Amino acid sequence: MSGFKVNHKQYEKEDRKVEFSSGTIQKVRQIISRYPEGRSASALIPVLHIAQEELGGYLSVDVMDYVAGLLGLLPVEVYEVATFYSQFYLEKTGTYVIEVCRTGPCSICGGEKISEFIGEKLNIAVGETTEDGLFTLKEVECLGACGYAPVMQINTEFYECLTTETAGGIIDMLRKKGEKKEGSRWTDKFF
Amino acid sequence: MDRQILLKNISVPGISSFGPYKSSGGYDSVIKALKEMTPEEIISEIKKSGIRGRGGAGFPMGLKWSFIDKKSTSPKYLVCNADESEPGTFKDRYLMEHLPHLLLEGMIIASYALGAETSYIYVRGEYKYIIGILNRAITEAYSNGFLGKNILGTNYSLDIHVHPGAGAYICGEETALLESLEGKRGNPRIKPPFPALKGLYGSPTVVNNVETLACVGPIIIMGGEAYSTIGLGRSSGTKLISACGNINRPGVYEIELGLSVEDFIYSEKYCGGISNNKKLKAVIPGGSSVPVLPSDLILKTADGKPRLITYESLAEGGFETGTMLGSGGFIVYDEDACMVRNTWNLTRFYHHESCGQCSPCREGTGWMERVLHRIETGEGRWHDLDLLVSIASKIEGNTICPLGDAAAWPVASAIRHFRKEFEFHIANPEIVKDKNHGAIEKYINVRSAV
Amino acid sequence: MIAVTIDNIQVEVEEGTTILQAARKIGGKIVPPAMCYYSKLKGTGGKCRSCLVKIARTSNTDPRPAAKLVASCSTPVQDGMVVQNITSPEVIETRKAIVEFLLINHPLDCPVCDQAGECDLQDFTYEHGLDTTRYEEDRREFNQIDIGEKIKLHMTRCILCYRCVYTADQITDKRVHAVLFRGDASEIGTYIKNVVDNDFSGNVIDVCPVGALTDRTFRFKSRVWFLNTVNAHRDCDKCSGKVTAWMFGNEIYRITGRKDQFGEVEEFICNECRFEKKDKSDWIIEGPRKIERKSVISQNHYEIKAKQSVIKPLEGKVEPLT
Numbered sequence: 025m026s027g028f029k030v031n032h033k034q035y036e037k038e039d040r041k042v043e044f045s046s047g048t049i050q051k052v053r054q055i056i057s058r059y060p061e062g063r064s065a066s067a068l069i070p071v072l073h074i075a076q077e078e079l080g081g082y083l084s085v086d087v088m089d090y091v092a093g094l095l096g097l098l099p100v101e102v103y104e105v106a107t108f109y110s111q112f113y114l115e116k117t118g119t120y121v122i123e124v125c126r127t128g129p130c131s132i133c134g135g136e137k138i139s140e141f142i143g144e145k146l147n148i149a150v151g152e153t154t155e156d157g158l159f160t161l162k163e164v165e166c167l168g169a170c171g172y173a174p175v176m177q178i179n180t181e182f183y184e185c186l187t188t189e190t191a192g193g194i195i196d197m198l199r200k201k202g203e204k205k206e207g208s209r210w211t212d213k214f215f
Numbered sequence: 216m217d218r219q220i221l222l223k224n225i226s227v228p229g230i231s232s233f234g235p236y237k238s239s240g241g242y243d244s245v246i247k248a249l250k251e252m253t254p255e256e257i258i259s260e261i262k263k264s265g266i267r268g269r270g271g272a273g274f275p276m277g278l279k280w281s282f283i284d285k286k287s288t289s290p291k292y293l294v295c296n297a298d299e300s301e302p303g304t305f306k307d308r309y310l311m312e313h314l315p316h317l318l319l320e321g322m323i324i325a326s327y328a329l330g331a332e333t334s335y336i337y338v339r340g341e342y343k344y345i346i347g348i349l350n351r352a353i354t355e356a357y358s359n360g361f362l363g364k365n366i367l368g369t370n371y372s373l374d375i376h377v378h379p380g381a382g383a384y385i386c387g388e389e390t391a392l393l394e395s396l397e398g399k400r401g402n403p404r405i406k407p408p409f410p411a412l413k414g415l416y417g418s419p420t421v422v423n424n425v426e427t428l429a430c431v432g433p434i435i436i437m438g439g440e441a442y443s444t445i446g447l448g449r450s451s452g453t454k455l456i457s458a459c460g461n462i463n464r465p466g467v468y469e470i471e472l473g474l475s476v477e478d479f480i481y482s483e484k485y486c487g488g489i490s491n492n493k494k495l496k497a498v499i500p501g502g503s504s505v506p507v508l509p510s511d512l513i514l515k516t517a518d519g520k521p522r523l524i525t526y527e528s529l530a531e532g533g534f535e536t537g538t539m540l541g542s543g544g545f546i547v548y549d550e551d552a553c554m555v556r557n558t559w560n561l562t563r564f565y566h567h568e569s570c571g572q573c574s575p576c577r578e579g580t581g582w583m584e585r586v587l588h589r590i591e592t593g594e595g596r597w598h599d600l601d602l603l604v605s606i607a608s609k610i611e612g613n614t615i616c617p618l619g620d621a622a623a624w625p626v627a628s629a630i631r632h633f634r635k636e637f638e639f640h641i642a643n644p645e646i647v648k649d650k651n652h653g654a655i656e657k658y659i660n661v662r663s664a665v
Numbered sequence: 666m667i668a669v670t671i672d673n674i675q676v677e678v679e680e681g682t683t684i685l686q687a688a689r690k691i692g693g694k695i696v697p698p699a700m701c702y703y704s705k706l707k708g709t710g711g712k713c714r715s716c717l718v719k720i721a722r723t724s725n726t727d728p729r730p731a732a733k734l735v736a737s738c739s740t741p742v743q744d745g746m747v748v749q750n751i752t753s754p755e756v757i758e759t760r761k762a763i764v765e766f767l768l769i770n771h772p773l774d775c776p777v778c779d780q781a782g783e784c785d786l787q788d789f790t791y792e793h794g795l796d797t798t799r800y801e802e803d804r805r806e807f808n809q810i811d812i813g814e815k816i817k818l819h820m821t822r823c824i825l826c827y828r829c830v831y832t833a834d835q836i837t838d839k840r841v842h843a844v845l846f847r848g849d850a851s852e853i854g855t856y857i858k859n860v861v862d863n864d865f866s867g868n869v870i871d872v873c874p875v876g877a878l879t880d881r882t883f884r885f886k887s888r889v890w891f892l893n894t895v896n897a898h899r900d901c902d903k904c905s906g907k908v909t910a911w912m913f914g915n916e917i918y919r920i921t922g923r924k925d926q927f928g929e930v931e932e933f934i935c936n937e938c939r940f941e942k943k944d945k946s947d948w949i950i951e952g953p954r955k956i957e958r959k960s961v962i963s964q965n966h967y968e969i970k971a972k973q974s975v976i977k978p979l980e981g982k983v984e985p986l987t
Contacts, residue, residue, distance in 0.1 A: 028803045028804075028805060028806065029806050029807075029808070030805055030806065030807050030808075030820075030850070030852070031807070031808055032807060032808060032810050032818075032820065032852060032854050033845065033846075033852070033854060033856065034810070034854070034855070034856070034857065034858045035856060035857050035858070036857070036858060037857050037858075058374075058376040058378075059376075060290070060333070060416065063397070063416060065397060065398035065399075066378075066396060066397055066398045067398065068398035069340075069378070069379060069380065069381050069395065069398060070378065070379055072381070073340070073379060073381065085856070085857050095398075097398075098839060098840060098841075099841075099856075099857075100840055100841050100842065100843045100855070100856065101840075101843075103843060103845060103856040103857075104400055104843035104844060104845055105398065105399060105400055107845040107846045107847070107856070108383065108400040108401060108570075108846070108847050109340070109380070109381035109382045109383050109401070110381070110382030110383065111340045111341070111381040111382035112381055112382075126560075127302045127503075127560065127561070127564050128302045128303065128503055128546060128557060128560050128561050128564070129302060129303050129459045129460055129546050131556075131557070131560050132460055132461060132546075132548060132552055132557065133459075133460070133461070164382075165300075165302075165384065165564050165567055165568060166300060166301075166302040166303075166384070166503075166564065167341050168299050168300060168304070168305045168308050168339065168341060168342065169305055169308070170302065170303050170304070170305050170457065170459035170460075170465075170544070170546070171305055171457055171458065171459045171465035171466045171467065172465070173459060173460075173465075177341060180343040180344060182344075210343050210344075210347075213347055214343055214344065214346040214347035214350060215346065215350070215379075383847070400844075400847075405710065405711030405736065405739045407740070407741070566848065566849070567848065568848070569847070569848040569849070570847060570848065571825060571844075571846075571847050571848040571849060571850070571851040572712050572825075572827075573711070573712050573713070573714050574712070574713050574714055574715075574763060574766045574767050574824065574825075575714055575762070575763065575766050577766075577825065577848060577849050577851070578766040578767070578769050578770060578849060579766055580848070580849075581848070581849045582766075582769055582800065582802065585802040585803075586802070589802075602799055605799075609759065609762035609765075609766070612733045612734065613714055613717060613733070613734060613759055613762070613763070614714070615711060615712070615714075615736075
């Protein structure tokens with residue numbers, strides 16, 4: 025019987041200097057203060073969100089090591105958490121990460137067609153990034169907007185009740201905007 | 216059968232902000248609870264109301280609160296479970312988006328009753344903008360004296376913080392949620408001990424769903440006794456139902472428990488019937504984890520009584536002919552839906568979301584997905600159906616947390632009620648190889664004898 | 666002290682004792698198998714589900730049975746509890762299923778695996794499994810890596826018991842490996858190119874119930890059942906120096922911790938003792954050590970087992986205890 029091969033994920037440390045701005049450090053301190061004394065590990069998930077937003081759009085080894093240092097954790101305690109949650113990206117992603125819901129309710133309302141359509145339009149497969157580095161296409165599990173199916177989330181925005189026309193329009197609009205993401209980072213806005 | 220409790224002020228302009236919310240009677244319950252009631256009196260009102268957890272398990276809320284270890288010298292915690300990830304469920308998102316203060320109101324009273332001075336709202340990572348809405352509401356509550364030190368001049372102080380998740384369905388399980396809140400992988404804990412004794416940071420903790428906590432304020436205002444008269448029998452109160460799938464009016468509706476499923480699906484007030492004038496084929500009434508029922512069994516119980524939206528009526532007939540209310544996520548399938556494809560799709564979800572800690576779920580969900588995928592793509596074998604039923608039965612009940620059950624029930628029920636459709640797939644590989652084959656109800660009468 | 670009955674045998678234990686520990690106090694055939702629980706490591710257990718048992722009576726105050734099977738390794742006993750292990754057909758059936766689940770992504774490469782003969786999964790399968798499989802899909806396969814200078818990780822064989830992670834957490838000062846990713850894509854790994862390098866890291870080999878973590882200094886040298894086992898010790902400034910030496914003639918093939926009848930090491934040993942001291946003159950030999958010969962290790966002495974050897978529930982006493 026043929027098996028499917030999995031390669032152990034082994035990443036290189038780049039020893040790139042990564043650092044939060046002093047404003048962000050302030051923010052991290054404030055987040056840590058939400059948890060009891062000695063429980064700064066609790067801040068790990070919010071701080072990883074910030075790190076992903078601010079330090080290059082994904083969690084490289086160096087970024088995670090930096091976060092581990094900030095929170096007084098072992099690097100491996102950060103890796104094991106970062107690899108567990110779907111929203112932490114371990115590889116470089118595009119400016120716009122298009123996450124199309126593929127679960128039951130969206131799928132019966134045409135979700136699969138949306139993802140297929142976007143893939144064809146951008147000429148990439150699910151999981152890939154366009155050559156210009158603008159878009160990454162992902163299929164994700166339930167986004168919790170089943171009544172407005174099919175849905176996709178691009179960075180922080182939900183786009184609901186999609187048709188291939190509206191989905192195409194959204195992609196065109198974002199392409200026009202290019203690298204300039206709208207407004208401030210969501211972690212600044214919402215945290 | 217249409218009293219509104221949670222959403223009664225939903226159309227007040229600006230209700231998500233403190234001003235309009237307060238002037239429509241918001242936070243009155245906090246004033247009443249903190250100034251006139253003891254924690255014991257509050258717990259007793261909640262018990263009298265008969266309210267059951269709205270997150271899916273339906274555990275009586277008053278009872279859950281009474282388990283908390285009051286004698287413990289460690290701090291107590293209330294954690295709001297806003298990790299709504301059950302496919303078909305989006306009511307908590309709606310509630311937090313439009314009525315964030317209703318949640319805070321309930322959390323303040325609950326924290327006071329439980330003796331908690333710090334509480335957290337664990338919001339799923341996908342709901343980023345909701346985090347913003349909640350933080351704004353929390354800031355408003357602080358600046359109006361409903362949070363912080365000495366609330367309303369009493370001795371009671373409370374801080375509420377929002378904690379984001381990062382994309383893991385399993386964190387909706389309360390102990391996985393606590394692990395995640397402590398900054399770890401979302402692996403459910405081995406129980407006992409239960410969170411009421413050892414929860415967050417090893418301290419006594421209560422975890423409640425958003426909708427459950429939102430009910431606390433209204434219960435305190437009207438009294439537990441009065442609340443218990445709403446609804447039907449042991450299913451007291453109202454319930455938010457998120458309706459989706461092939462219906463004309465998908466969305467979130469507040470219904471009084473006891474409404475008939477038929478009314479809910481066909482009435483213009485709610486779902487407005489099946490879209491494109493198609494026929495109803497099947498319904499999953501409680502989020503994707505509960506058993507799916509074909510149209511005749513969802514509208515009427517096996518002995519011909521109308522099926523009502525209550526914990527008891529939906530469960531009538533056990534898993535043979537019944538299902539569960541779960542989280543109240545109605546997924547409605549029309550006659551064109553392929554049940555094999557949908558079952559495979561949901562199993563893929565559970566396979567993807569299994570934390571991988573215990574062996575039946577880690578290995579079994581993937582196994583079921585692979586077998587279902589084969590059947591769906593025209594490579595099924597005749598023994599596959601019995602195999603699937605057997606795998607599902609071996610996962611069920613043998614796992615650390617209920618995700619195993621949640622993965623097993625959809626498969627077992629789909630095969631129980633739509634076996635002929637599965638058999639059709641196996642017998643007609645050429646037809647089902649076409650990805651858009653849809654339902655095969657057109658070819659044969661799908662429903663197998665029950 | 667409280668009283669608990671396991672497979673019709675009563676035992677008195679202290680409050681807070683788990684069902685598995687109570688069963689181990691009785692000993693013999695009624696001890697549930699344990700693939701992930703390790704009494705010397707805090708927090709282990711509950712994961713593999715191979716020790717599931719039936720609670721026929723919860724306690725004196727609550728005589729109802731438990732709704733589901735429970736993990737005996739993590740469920741505390743209560744006074745008057747009645748537990749069924751090998752007297753419950755439901756437990757026996759479930760155990761078959763657990764074997765099947767553990768094996769679907771296992772390579773079944775026992776003929777080339779160093780662990781063969783002392784493998785918990787092999788024993789578990791032999792005792793509780795079926796001799797066929799219903800799994801026809803593809804199996805997951807990992808490439809092999811050296812997770813430490815002397816430690817080979819063969820992830821394909823791993824059953825994700827988490828024991829090695831707890832070991833690194835509790836007896837080394839800095840853990841560098843973990844369970845990464847999620848679900849059946851989980852893997853033991855270091856994430857970055859890094860090796861497990863610590864004086865006590867070799868103990869992960871001893872706690873591994875399968876052949877996922879093996880001793881590179883012993884790989885392919887010999888089948889374990891060809892070796893004589895002796896207790897040996899030396900003066901060591903890092904650990905107790907008390908080990909089991911696995912010998913062929915006068916040659917030491919490998920060193921491990923001393924394992925008790927439940928397959929757990931009595932004391933963790935350091936890497937120097939384990940990997941570097943392979944000369945007989947390094948050790949003071951105390952004498953032969955009896956190895957628990959459970960199943961496959963008993964070369965040429967296989968017990969031919971009647972399959973389906975379920976003892977009818979609650980019918981008299983269980984067979985004599987060894």
